[in-house]
Amino acid sequence: MKRHVVIIGAGVVGVATAHQCLRAGLQVTLLDAGQPGQAQAASYGNAGWLSPHSVLPPAYPGVWKQVPRWLMDPLGPLTVRWRYLPRALPWLKDYIASARTVEQLKTTAVALRAMLKDAPLLHQDMAQAVGVGDLIRVREVLHAYRSKADYEADTYAWDIRSQSGVTWQTLQAADLHALEPALADDYGFGVLVNETGYCVNPSAYVWALFNHSVQNGATFIQTQAQSIQYDDLGLTCVRTTQGDIDCDAVVIAVGARARTLAAQVGDEVPLATERGYHYVVQAPEHGPNHPTMFMDKKVIVTPMATGIRIAGQVEIADLDDVPNWQRAEILKQLLATLYPDLAGHIRTEHITVWMGRRPSLPDGLPCIGPASGCDAVIHAYGHGHVGLAGSARTARVVAQLLSGATPEMDLTPFRPQRFARR
Numbered sequence: 001m002k003r004h005v006v007i008i009g010a011g012v013v014g015v016a017t018a019h020q021c022l023r024a025g026l027q028v029t030l031l032d033a034g035q036p037g038q039a040q041a042a043s044y045g046n047a048g049w050l051s052p053h054s055v056l057p058p059a060y061p062g063v064w065k066q067v068p069r070w071l072m073d074p075l076g077p078l079t080v081r082w083r084y085l086p087r088a089l090p091w092l093k094d095y096i097a098s099a100r101t102v103e104q105l106k107t108t109a110v111a112l113r114a115m116l117k118d119a120p121l122l123h124q125d126m127a128q129a130v131g132v133g134d135l136i137r138v139r140e141v142l143h144a145y146r147s148k149a150d151y152e153a154d155t156y157a158w159d160i161r162s163q164s165g166v167t168w169q170t171l172q173a174a175d176l177h178a179l180e181p182a183l184a185d186d187y188g189f190g191v192l193v194n195e196t197g198y199c200v201n202p203s204a205y206v207w208a209l210f211n212h213s214v215q216n217g218a219t220f221i222q223t224q225a226q227s228i229q230y231d232d233l234g235l236t237c238v239r240t241t242q243g244d245i246d247c248d249a250v251v252i253a254v255g256a257r258a259r260t261l262a263a264q265v266g267d268e269v270p271l272a273t274e275r276g277y278h279y280v281v282q283a284p285e286h287g288p289n290h291p292t293m294f295m296d297k298k299v300i301v302t303p304m305a306t307g308i309r310i311a312g313q314v315e316i317a318d319l320d321d322v323p324n325w326q327r328a329e330i331l332k333q334l335l336a337t338l339y340p341d342l343a344g345h346i347r348t349e350h351i352t353v354w355m356g357r358r359p360s361l362p363d364g365l366p367c368i369g370p371a372s373g374c375d376a377v378i379h380a381y382g383h384g385h386v387g388l389a390g391s392a393r394t395a396r397v398v399a400q401l402l403s404g405a406t407p408e409m410d411l412t413p414f415r416p417q418r419f420a421r422r
């Protein structure tokens with residue numbers, strides 16, 4: 001009989017894992033409290049980057065010096081709900097502490113690179129296998145700086161990327177604007193990274209992976225998993241709002257909501273959410289040719305199948321606190337300054353806004369690996385800013401663990417137990 005795996009969560013990590021588990025010959029049941037690929041999941045509205053060079057966590061040495069300025073700037077990249085701050089402080093402290101030195105960043109980069117390496121090609125393979133190869137573009141992405149001096153101030157970061165094997169091409173102002181005619185003149189220096197890619201419709205991609213899995217034998221139940229039941233003899237079932245589901249293995253892939261399930265299987269993980277927003281406008285001819293990260297604003301603008309999407313920002317707030325749509329309005333204002341020709345084309349009927357929850361651990365790495373209390377339960381969440389890109393290898397590794405194969409990536413840096421000694 002096939003080993004029966006219940007995957008809790010049908011965001012991109014869950015559906016990619018379902019796909020790989022079916023390929024490995026496992027029986028799959030997929031659970032989600034909502035509909036796969038929809039707005040409750042971070043996987044729905046992200047910036048679409050499949051960037052093997054995103055090996056650095058958002059925090060960096062000395063970041064705390066910038067924080068007051070960002071918080072005071074209404075258009076700034078970081079905001080905190082003040083009433084939530086006392087609860088967020090321990091996580092924020094660890095977040096800053098884990099990126100205090102360049103040596104720490106190098107260690108994180110080695111781990112992330114192992115997960116992200118080849119991400120565009122892995123996603124291209126998976127997308128083609130489920131009939132939506134056109135959703136994945138394997139091509140360069142751009143980093144836009146205001147000046148060469150700003151780029152040089154980031155030398156430590158590019159050096160770390162270079163040590164990871166990342167290559168890129170720098171662009172002086174004239175070349176940058178030849179490549180991106182709609183870009184504001186304020187940006188005078190670019191970095192074009194070669195081995196990258198992007199997804200032009202993350203929601204449709206998740207749906208296609210999900211749909212293909214169901215067509216190939218996976219069962220989907222729309223329900224909320226409440227607990228994972230196990231005893232001395234091993235795993236028994238997943239308890240849900242629709243009843244118990246007997247199984248031989250479980251994958252926790254619920255993104256930002258994993259903390260409770262993780263604790264039930266013996267692992268206290270300091271998972272929090274860095275909430276982010278997007279804003280989509282339909283005027284593709286006035287936007288970028290390449291997906292572009294604005295290094296000063298910490299936002300990404302991506303030409304997607306659904307329009308031009310600006311996504312980013314970090315909002316430190318409780319998981320279920322109401323969205324602050326002012327943040328999306330800020331993205332709109334930014335978009336109009338980054339691509340001045342767009343300003344006249346932003347009309348209310350052409351706009352969608354969204355808030356999503358990045359599942360973030362303070363050291364910038366996800367949790368991937370067996371649980372302490374029951375090794376038939378596998379953690380697979382916490383991918384923070386790189387969960388779309390990182391989902392492809394995560395899924396392969398989880399399927400390898402569940403089918404008794406040696407994982408293709410060293411899981412030591414990702415062990416959920418790494419926080420236990422703190």
Ligand SMILES: Cc1cc2nc3c(=O)[nH]c(=O)nc-3n(C[C@H](O)[C@H](O)[C@H](O)COP(=O)(O)OP(=O)(O)OC[C@H]3O[C@@H](n4cnc5c(N)ncnc54)[C@H](O)[C@@H]3O)c2cc1C
Pocket residue numbers: 008009010011012013014031032033034035036037040041042043044045046047048049050051223224225226253254255256257275276277278300311312313355356357358359380381382383384385386387388389390
């Ligand atoms: C603004 C923004 C921009 C981003 N840009 C990028 C990018 O360009 N590239 C990149 O790689 N990453 C990006 N990310 C990060 C990426 O979107 C996430 O890391 C990734 O989507 C996480 O996927 P996931 O499957 O772990 O979680 P999710 O997509 O959040 O899915 C979790 C699922 O679990 C379900 N669930 C939760 N609890 C339960 C339960 N108890 N029972 C049943 N179901 C449950 C939820 O309904 C949900 O569908 C971005 C994120 C944001 C917010």
